[in-house]
Amino acid sequence: MKLIRWGDAGREKTGVIINDNKYDTSAFGTDYNEDFFEENGLARLAEFVKANAGKLAIIPESERLGSPIARPSKIICIGLNYADHAKETNAPLPVEPIIFMKSTTALTGPNDAIIVPKNSVKTDWEVELAVVIGKKASYVEEAEALAYVAGYTLHNDVSEREFQIERGGTWDKGKGCNTFAPLGPFLATPDELGELNKLRLWLKVNGKTMQDGNTSNFIFSIPFVISYVSQFMTLLPGDVISTGTPAGVGLGFNPPVYLKAGDVVELGIDGLGTSRQEVKAYVKN
Numbered sequence: 145m146k147l148i149r150w151g152d153a154g155r156e157k158t159g160v161i162i163n164d165n166k167y168d169t170s171a172f173g174t175d176y177n178e179d180f181f182e183e184n185g186l187a188r189l190a191e192f193v194k195a196n197a198g199k200l201a202i203i204p205e206s207e208r209l210g211s212p213i214a215r216p217s218k219i220i221c222i223g224l225n226y227a228d229h230a231k232e233t234n235a236p237l238p239v240e241p242i243i244f245m246k247s248t249t250a251l252t253g254p255n256d257a258i259i260v261p262k263n264s265v266k267t268d269w270e271v272e273l274a275v276v277i278g279k280k281a282s283y284v285e286e287a288e289a290l291a292y293v294a295g296y297t298l299h300n301d302v303s304e305r306e307f308q309i310e311r312g313g314t315w316d317k318g319k320g321c322n323t324f325a326p327l328g329p330f331l332a333t334p335d336e337l338g339e340l341n342k343l344r345l346w347l348k349v350n351g352k353t354m355q356d357g358n359t360s361n362f363i364f365s366i367p368f369v370i371s372y373v374s375q376f377m378t379l380l381p382g383d384v385i386s387t388g389t390p391a392g393v394g395l396g397f398n399p400p401v402y403l404k405a406g407d408v409v410e411l412g413i414d415g416l417g418t419s420r421q422e423v424k425a426y427v428k429n
Contacts, residue, residue: 145336147159147330148160148331149175149213150203150209151210156211158174160189166202167203168202168203176212176213176214177215179381181276182380186294186295186333212297212329213327213384216248216380216382217383218248219251220243220244220246220383221244221319222369222387224242225242225369226361227363229396230363232396241369243373246325247320250324250325253326254326254329254417254420255329256323256421257422258409258422259323260423261307264307266402267303267304267423268395268402269303269349269354269394269403270302271298271299271355271390272300272301272345272388273340273416274296274297274298275369275370276294276296277385278294279292280379282378284370284371284379287367289367289370294331296331296415298328299326300421301386301389302324302325303318303393304319305394305400305402328417330416332416337416341362341365342359343415344356345358345414347392347409347411349408349409350408355389355392356390357391358390362388403423405423405425407422408420408422408423
């Protein structure tokens with residue numbers, strides 16, 4: 145299945161995509177949140193869709209798409225998980241996965257605007273494959289890790305490099321700004337995606353290709369990452385693990401290139417669709 149959430153921000157309804165058409169499943173009665181995944185929601189939703197075949201309303205194309213999952217308990221990111229990206233940032237290859245957190249308040253829809261934070265001069269982009277956890281996971285063995293996956297989605301790990309690198313402390317302060325986690329357009333269940341280690345992922349800024357990579361270049365595989373993270377924290381249903389970005393981020397150019405108001409970012413991953421974000425300047429509310 146392909147799951148979507150749609151409608152006004154903060155008031156999203158649920159839906160599914162079938163044969164490229166978007167259908168309203170709000171009558172199912174449960175948002176795509178921790179309880180949904182924990183209570184066998186994917187199987188129950190599949191039964192609901194089957195029972196209501198031909199009855200579900202089509203969602204107009206004009207409707208906004210939100211994040212395909214409701215706000216999770218955690219957004220966990222893996223840094224420097226592609227060798228070419230580590231090289232372009234002059235970082236040594238990690239011996240173990242680098243873990244940092246992204247604020248859940250950064251979560252937005254796939255086509256919502258990226259807001260350049262107040263005082264930012266180095267807002268950057270990162271196309272990433274994100275994993276959504278389907279059941280509680282703690283001390284998971286690598287061989288069993290994929291059994292804990294609800295699905296996969298497209299993520300732009302937007303980053304403010306000055307905040308991240310030059311302001312001291314952890315990376316988190318440059319990763320969790322509002323609008324810095326556009327997710328979607330949909331959550332694809334594992335049967336929709338196929339081979340995880342052969343997926344092309346790409347990103348363009350103003351029509352120019354900046355990133356063009358492939359998950360075959362992972363340093364640490366998805367099963368390894370899930371198992372590794374679960375050694376340090378309990379993963380809850382609906383949690384997100386973003387698995388790193390290939391080369392081509394703005395920080396890696398000489399001189400670096402960063403986002404500014406008016407820019408348009410487009411990105412995609414094989415089997416996970418595309419998203420588009422316009423960049424806007426911060427305006428005090």
